[in-house]
Amino acid sequence: EDKVVQSPLSLVVHEGDTVTLNCSYEVTNFRSLLWYKQEKKAPTFLFMLTSSGIEKKSGRLSSILDKKELFSILNITATQTGDSAVYLCAGGNTGTASKLTFGTGTRLQVTL
Amino acid sequence: DTGVSQNPRHKITKRGQNVTFRCDPISEHNRLYWYRQTLGQGPEFLTYFQNEAQLEKSRLLSDRFSAERPKGSFSTLEIQRTEQGDSAMYLCASSLLPGNEQFFGPGTRLTVL
Numbered sequence: 508e509d510k511v512v513q514s515p516l517s518l519v520v521h522e523g524d525t526v527t528l529n530c531s532y533e534v535t536n537f538r539s540l541l542w543y544k545q546e547k548k549a550p551t552f553l554f555m556l557t558s559s560g561i562e563k564k565s566g567r568l569s570s571i572l573d574k575k576e577l578f579s580i581l582n583i584t585a586t587q588t589g590d591s592a593v594y595l596c597a598g599g600n601t602g603t604a605s606k607l608t609f610g611t612g613t614r615l616q617v618t619l
Numbered sequence: 620d621t622g623v624s625q626n627p628r629h630k631i632t633k634r635g636q637n638v639t640f641r642c643d644p645i646s647e648h649n650r651l652y653w654y655r656q657t658l659g660q661g662p663e664f665l666t667y668f669q670n671e672a673q674l675e676k677s678r679l680l681s682d683r684f685s686a687e688r689p690k691g692s693f694s695t696l697e698i699q700r701t702e703q704g705d706s707a708m709y710l711c712a713s714s715l716l717p718g719n720e721q722f723f724g725p726g727t728r729l730t731v732l
Contacts, residue, residue, distance in 0.1 A: 511661070538718050539718060541720060541721075543723075548725050549623075549710055549723035549724055549725045549726050550710075550723045552720050552722060552723075555719075555720045595662075599718065601718070602675075605717045605718045605719075606664040606667060606675065607652075607654075607662070609661025609663070611659065611660055611661050612661055
């Protein structure tokens with residue numbers, strides 16, 4: 508059965524800190540690794556990674572995938588209180604559905 | 620608003636009643652997904668449509684659950700004889716092509732009393 512594990516489960520940091528969120532996956536016929544941000548509503552898409560070693564960046568957020576070690580990280584630099592959310596990692600497969608298998612998420616709280 | 624929309628946003632029902640939720644995907648997206656999310660967990664895949672065809676169902680989807688996408692546009696998810704264990708957030712997502720990112724709607728939060 509496909510599995511995605513995220514760590515840490517929760518994290519409290521001060522505004523301005525840099526954080527690294529971890530995601531390991533075991534997904535049969537793996538195609539892609541996706542990161543989502545979830546506040547008190549639906550997950551919002553952040554990144555999709557399909558190739559190893561190529562960093563994707565969007566403002567203060569960046570992510571990279573290691574397909575050999577079955578691992579991805581999401582970095583957030585100069586954190587702001589608006590970054591407080593649950594960050595979800597999901598593995599997508601090559602099957603017809605391309606369904607996503609999600610981890611339980613990392614809850615990030617950024618304090619002043 | 621051109622995103623995924625879901626109705627209702629909240630539903631409270633008594634055990635044993637039937638409920639139906641609606642999802643309107645992004646207009647050009649032909650792939651539509653239903654997920655269920657409980658507190659403290661990530662979303663879990665329930666079922667998937669490509670156009671009007673339901674191509675995959677999770678074993679989480681018991682016989683009490685049925686989903687349709689009659690004209691390949693909006694979709695409905697019906698739960699018959701609801702149980703307290705059905706209480707969850709039901710999320711709909713859509714994507715344009717296989718393997719593309721999925722965009723989620725705001726979800727329907729179901730509470731079964």
